[in-house]
Amino acid sequence: MARPDRRVNLAVARAIPPFLLCVCVYACYIVTKPLCIDYLIRPLPKYSRSSRVGAGIAILVIFYILIAVVIITYLRLLYNITRNPGFLPRSPPSTKEQQETESSDRPPRRKRKHRRTRTAEKPDKTDLDIERGTDGNADGGGSPLDITGLENFYTKDVFVCQEDGRPLYCSTCCRYKPDRAHHCREVDRCVLKMDHFCPWVGGVVSETSFKFFIQFVFYTLLFCAFSLIICATFTAEIIQNTGGANVHLAIGIGLSSLFGLFSFGMTISSLQLAMWNLSTIENLNRRSAVWTLAIRVPNHMLARLNPESRWAPTFRTITYPLPPMPVSPEAERDYQPPEKQHVFAILQTLPGENPFDLGSPFKNLQQVLGYSIIDWFIPFKQSPCADRTTGDSFYELGPVVSRLKKEAGLDPPPESQPTTQSGTKRKHKRRRSTHRPSQG
Numbered sequence: 001m002a003r004p005d006r007r008v009n010l011a012v013a014r015a016i017p018p019f020l021l022c023v024c025v026y027a028c029y030i031v032t033k034p035l036c037i038d039y040l041i042r043p044l045p046k047y048s049r050s051s052r053v054g055a056g057i058a059i060l061v062i063f064y065i066l067i068a069v070v071i072i073t074y075l076r077l078l079y080n081i082t083r084n085p086g087f088l089p090r091s092p093p094s095t096k097e098q099q100e101t102e103s104s105d106r107p108p109r110r111k112r113k114h115r116r117t118r119t120a121e122k123p124d125k126t127d128l129d130i131e132r133g134t135d136g137n138a139d140g141g142g143s144p145l146d147i148t149g150l151e152n153f154y155t156k157d158v159f160v161c162q163e164d165g166r167p168l169y170c171s172t173c174c175r176y177k178p179d180r181a182h183h184c185r186e187v188d189r190c191v192l193k194m195d196h197f198c199p200w201v202g203g204v205v206s207e208t209s210f211k212f213f214i215q216f217v218f219y220t221l222l223f224c225a226f227s228l229i230i231c232a233t234f235t236a237e238i239i240q241n242t243g244g245a246n247v248h249l250a251i252g253i254g255l256s257s258l259f260g261l262f263s264f265g266m267t268i269s270s271l272q273l274a275m276w277n278l279s280t281i282e283n284l285n286r287r288s289a290v291w292t293l294a295i296r297v298p299n300h301m302l303a304r305l306n307p308e309s310r311w312a313p314t315f316r317t318i319t320y321p322l323p324p325m326p327v328s329p330e331a332e333r334d335y336q337p338p339e340k341q342h343v344f345a346i347l348q349t350l351p352g353e354n355p356f357d358l359g360s361p362f363k364n365l366q367q368v369l370g371y372s373i374i375d376w377f378i379p380f381k382q383s384p385c386a387d388r389t390t391g392d393s394f395y396e397l398g399p400v401v402s403r404l405k406k407e408a409g410l411d412p413p414p415e416s417q418p419t420t421q422s423g424t425k426r427k428h429k430r431r432r433s434t435h436r437p438s439q440g
Helices: 004-041 053-083 095-105 210-242 247-276 299-305 329-333 361-369 373-377 399-408 421-434
Strands: 158-160 182-184 189-191 196-198 203-205 292-296 316-320 342-348
Touching: 004 053, 004 196, 004 210, 004 247, 053 203, 053 210, 210 247, 210 361, 247 361, 292 399, 342 399, 361 373
Parallel strands: none
Antiparallel strands: 158 292, 182 189, 196 203, 292 342, 316 342
C-alpha cells in the first residue's frame, strides 16, 4: 500500500491541472474585461479618458496568442505524461516475493500486551534502496541470478552495468533497467530517463515529455512576463489618474509574478540540464558519479583473451549469455556455452565524467529538443533521445566512451589506407618500365 506522502503527491498532481486551467480562464477575464474593454476600448466614466482601441486590440491579440501557445504545449505535455509516460513493464515477482507482498498487505493483528515479540520488526521495504543490484537486497539474502531479459542488453555494444558486468536491477519491478532508467516511488514503476515527478504537470517528466516540459515553462515565462508588464503599467497609470487601483489587475500582477518566477527558474535549470545531457536525478551527484560500463570486445581481440595467450588485459570481462543458475556442481560442469557469445569489458569512468555528454552543449540540446529550429519551438515531434531504432546503445554516447575504448585497446583495427590515384598510376608506370623489352 502506498505511503501517505505518495497518496498526497498523486492527489495534488491530479488537482493542479484543473487549477491551472481556472487560472488561465481568470487571466483571460482580467485582460479582456477590466483592462482592455473597461479601460482602453470603452473606458468607464470613472476613468475620464479617451478611447484607445488600437492599444486594446493589440494587447488582446498578443495575449491570446501567447496563452494559446501555453495551453497547446501544456496539453501536449499532459498527453505524453498520461498516454506515453515512458514506464517500463513490470515482471511478475517470484513466489517468495509474492508471498511476502501478500503477507504485507494483510491487516496487522492485535497482539496481546503480555506477549513478547521474538523477532525484530521487519523494515519497511518502501524505505529501502530499490535500485541496487540483484545481490543488494536489504534483508541480507542475495536474490537468485536472473537471466531473463538480458538479451536486450548484450545485443548492444555498450550499456551501463554493475561492477560484475550485469545490468542494473530493480528489485521492486523485478527486471533489469535500461540505461538511465530510475524507479519512481510515486507511481511505483521504473521510468526511462526519469527527470523528476512534477505535480504541476500531473505526473512523471521523462525522456518522452522532457522536451515538452521545457517548451511549456519557456512559453509560460513569456506569457507571464507580458502579463506582468501590461498589468503593472496600466495599474500605475490608473493609480496616478484616479488614486485607486483595480483589484483584478492587482491580482494579475501577483499571479504573473508568482508563476513567472517559477517558470523562470524551471526554464533555466531545464535548459542547463539539457545542455549537460543530464536528468535531475543524475545531476544530484554529477561531480562524483562514477559510471560502470560494459563495452563489447571486438572480434579481433577475442583471440588475445585466451588464457594461453601472453597478452594480459587491463580490464575484467563478462561473457553473455550467462549460464543458468546451477542446481548442482554436476550441472555446472555439464553446461555447454552457446556458439554465439558476447564478450564485454567492464570499464569505469572517472568521477564526474558523463558518458552521455556528446562534447558540446548544442549537440546535447539537439538530443532533447530536436535537430531543427522548428522542432525546438513547436511541440509536435518527440525528442531524438527517445528514438529506439539505433541498436548500438540505449542512448548516443560521447567522447568519454571513445576515450575508454582507446585506453583499453578496444578500438577497431586500423583499416589499410587506400592508395591515391596518382600513386597507383606511378606504381603501374614503374611496373611497365621494369618489364619494357630492350630494343636491339
